[in-house]
Amino acid sequence: MSILNVEQAINQALQEEMHRDSRVMVMGEGVAKSRAALLASFGPQRVRNTPLAEAVISGTAVGAAATGLRPVVDLLFAPFLTYAMDALVNSAGKLRYLSGGQHEFPLVTLSMTGAGWCVGAQHNHNLEAMFVHAPGLKVVMPSTPADFKGLIKTAIRDNNPVLVFTDLSLLHASGEVPDETEFLVPLGKAAVSREGTDVTLVSYAKTVNICLESAKQLEEFGISAEVIDLRSLKPLDEETVLRSVRKTGRLVIVQEASGLCGMAAEIAALAVTRAFEALRAPVVRLTGPDAPAAASWVLEQATVPTAGKIVQAVREMLPHAAPVVRQQIVQPA
């Protein structure tokens, strides 16, 4: 175990996988600078700065993946994926199926999103749901340094295109990360970040931490919240979510992305189609608004679900929950 932040964990995953498999390569605008250690280890053939041309960069990754390489493309900020949509959605996601299984597309895209840098909606757009909706693609969005490492390593080894989204507010968050080069986190497995019995809080990426914070606050009210970190949005670990909802009967889904046709809608639909009998209260979605992210700090922050709102929503679901009476330790004056 080492203490690494998310950025370090990502780089460690890349370093290990490039070391393990010479077909793995990294490309993107400025990667040879932003990931200088990789350049030093693997040289300019395998760590390639690209022109500013996301469409062809991603298309190149798709073409290279189909014919023997295992590219990792750094596309910087998620909104720039709009230039890469044909390559990702129409080529990487569809050409395997349309070819009757002749091709595989083992590629990984990296990109960042999320509030925290006051950069506005053209850099901050949580659009992961668009790719969850698109067939043939896998999508992960971890919340801890260890999961970043383990999921990126698995993604690189996967024979399908995997999109990895990084909430930029997590970049400098640190945590314990296993040192083993065979530390892999499977795609399609959610993590139960905290066990509980009264309500299930489902989330992913930075809002997992907000859910954990809420769970702690809910304890004060005698409410035991289970927190599920989806980690992998597609494939989705339906069973872990359903098991928890069947246990608690109450579900709150929290995401920073806007609500309409987002992951929270998918999870709510999952619960009401497959765990209906267990539900004891209306499901609650706490999401970002149907609005672009503004740059101004106060507006940007206003779009992020808060622990306060989560606690309030859960308390309304459980109006009879009694606050935990703590022994008052009277301080000597």
Add this chain to the structure above:
Amino acid sequence: MSILNVEQAINQALQEEMHRDSRVMVMGEGVAKSRAALLASFGPQRVRNTPLAEAVISGTAVGAAATGLRPVVDLLFAPFLTYAMDALVNSAGKLRYLSGGQHEFPLVTLSMTGAGWCVGAQHNHNLEAMFVHAPGLKVVMPSTPADFKGLIKTAIRDNNPVLVFTDLSLLHASGEVPDETEFLVPLGKAAVSREGTDVTLVSYAKTVNICLESAKQLEEFGISAEVIDLRSLKPLDEETVLRSVRKTGRLVIVQEASGLCGMAAEIAALAVTRAFEALRAPVVRLTGPDAPAAASWVLEQATVPTAGKIVQAVREMLPHAAPVVRQQIVQPA
């Protein structure tokens, strides 16, 4: 009233709006041929063939909309929108908000999708949910010629970007269309295509007809199905859906698009968050699979929800519904 098919209804809407407002113009690959009547009426300045360059065509529409024109862009098939994503998602959807309300983007995109032509996933991809998820955009997907006319006219008059999706299997479907040039269908209003009391079938585009067919079949089993045609996916008419679900207590959502993070998820989430107490059975989603559309007729058709499946799902919800006993008319031998 005239009997028009969908294609004629679309052209009539364009014709009327171009006549009414000289700022309305149409552009796209081959529009001057495919919509020759418009060219004849309004000339090559306002009916423009474009180069094959969806990114700049859509960007041009956005720029023109911001500075005084009201463009309608024909982008042919929905998957080609992947080239137009920056213009639509990052510019049209965000620049009004990011500019603090300085700009308006009154533009309309047209594109086709849906099974029926055996053209495969690079022409047939029901990706409307991606744009529902994106802020600042409106999305409509009508099912009748009259709604095509009325919604496109409203869309052209709206000051926001509106994406109109046409299921290509509807192109030759005919129906009564009001002749009035002021016939407008508001955005954000669903249609109750058929009233019923036992179950709510929510759908849009071609699958509305399949729902109507199912409703007829369900009558045979003494089940009264209400069919709601969303028409406008965003803004979404939440109240009409909720009112119906509160009445029937049962909800089946039908769409051809794949399920994950699609409209059906959104509607299911709406029901379980806002009409939970009224729900008497698990919600059912009948959607296309998480797979690209194959070209082969049999595979293509296998992705479209059928009346058979809808009827079966509803009957499982209402196992005690009695088949209607009809008088047997014995034919003389």
Add this chain to the structure above:
Amino acid sequence: MLIRAYEERLALMQQNNGVPGTCTSVGQEACAVGVLGALDSRDRIITNHRSAAHLLARGADPGRLMAEVLGRVDGYCGGHSGSLHVSARELGVVLTSTIVGGGLSLAPGVALAQKMGQGEEGGVVVVFFGDGAACEGILHESLNLAVQWQLPLLFVCENNQWQAYVHRLETMADDAIYRWACGHGLDTQRIDGNDSDLVLEAARQAVGAIRADGRPRFLELLTYRQRGHLEPDDLAYVDQVERQRWLKRDPIALMQARLKAEGLLQDKELRTIEEQIHRQTDTAQAFAEASPWPDPQKLLQHVYAG
């Protein structure tokens, strides 16, 4: 070699006439035959919606190709593709996108894999695309990347004057494609795409040069789409004067005339070949029509790789 090529072309024509609902290559056969004649089995190809000539010239089985067009299980893609995105890995046809410009985005990656050792030594990658695709921004990105990264990639633009129902002069200046390519500073040739000898010669030179120095080359082949964009098509929008001019320069007629003039082809021989092709096409059709439909139970097979 020439005879074989000719044979394929004629097979192709016959066949295309028999299969509606496709984008035919009729009139453009010399492009396919010439370029593919310059390649060998090391080389990899990327094509587009108008792929029949490329595939047949590469040795595709007409029966399997037709089965694919009909959506049958014996097609090259098991019926998943239909006519628009046929790829056949076994023939080195590695990727095909029907998104106009899609191949241009994928090609540098295939060439990069080649350059980085993921192909047979000395292999070259060829991407076919139309004059319409040349209007897409991806051409610019693809050329720049190929030049900067020194990729072993041959760009082949079949300039057939049409972009679906729009004549190319409505979308670009007369000599645009050639000039655009030149602007990227790579070796570019613009030649008569209806003369299979010329195309073969130019392609051989270009491919040889790429094998030698690993850098990209560009060929613009001037040709003409004799039939509609997508069958059936009444051609009502087509300038008949221009069309007649090009029909007089039909690539197959040109070649036959030349072969006859050179004494390499006799009328009798030609008739034999025609009959042979006719039988071959009949066989293909019978095969395709007899091929079963895919099993809808296997609808989800091949969405994700294991």
Add this chain to the structure above:
Amino acid sequence: MLIRAYEERLALMQQNNGVPGTCTSVGQEACAVGVLGALDSRDRIITNHRSAAHLLARGADPGRLMAEVLGRVDGYCGGHSGSLHVSARELGVVLTSTIVGGGLSLAPGVALAQKMGQGEEGGVVVVFFGDGAACEGILHESLNLAVQWQLPLLFVCENNQWQAYVHRLETMADDAIYRWACGHGLDTQRIDGNDSDLVLEAARQAVGAIRADGRPRFLELLTYRQRGHLEPDDLAYVDQVERQRWLKRDPIALMQARLKAEGLLQDKELRTIEEQIHRQTDTAQAFAEASPWPDPQKLLQHVYAG
């Protein structure tokens, strides 16, 4: 005119130094001052992430600009934009996208609206973009459309040698941008972007020509980004030899030297101007910092138009 221009540039420098977290135009002021000097109020401008010089040269209020950068309610966009997408319709700065190449996609539409009567008679549209943006496919599409549709659009590429943290020679050939533009067959000039007189002269010519015939023109301005891509930046990746060469050709120093040589500027005058600018910048900063934050209750205002 020259004095005013100089003044703005200096104001700009001072100001940029005072506001971290932005993409400064330091070193590129002559491009902005020269091009905007050639425009009048009929004309419309589209800019990008590196917009401060364009805005100030167009007469933007430094206080409101700084307020925008700080995300305050008195900013040109009410704090919604921050520094990256500032537009100011009242100044004719009609659209700004921070997506590299975004402006190139929007510009033909603005020019089309102009051509179709939605602007003041004779107005010209100018789009500013970088050498990095020139690598995006949208450049190709935008140029082709502008040429084919004969749009009154001036393309201004500020080739500042850098594309964020990558030197442009890693992404394109030395003379690439100029050649790409030429390939589209429109009048193109490549000039020293650090000499505001030259820029002004070239822009005047181009704008005059556009007003006369309605067709697009292209200017490539060779300049240099003296500071980092995004403040703060240690410039550790920068070639210092190249940088020093360009610093010696600082556009403001060049202009001051020329004005002094021509006797149009005295040291005393210069000091007065500097002081004036200093005060102006102080005022701007005070204004910006005093401006309130936007009201989170109004978060959803302006998402959709009524």
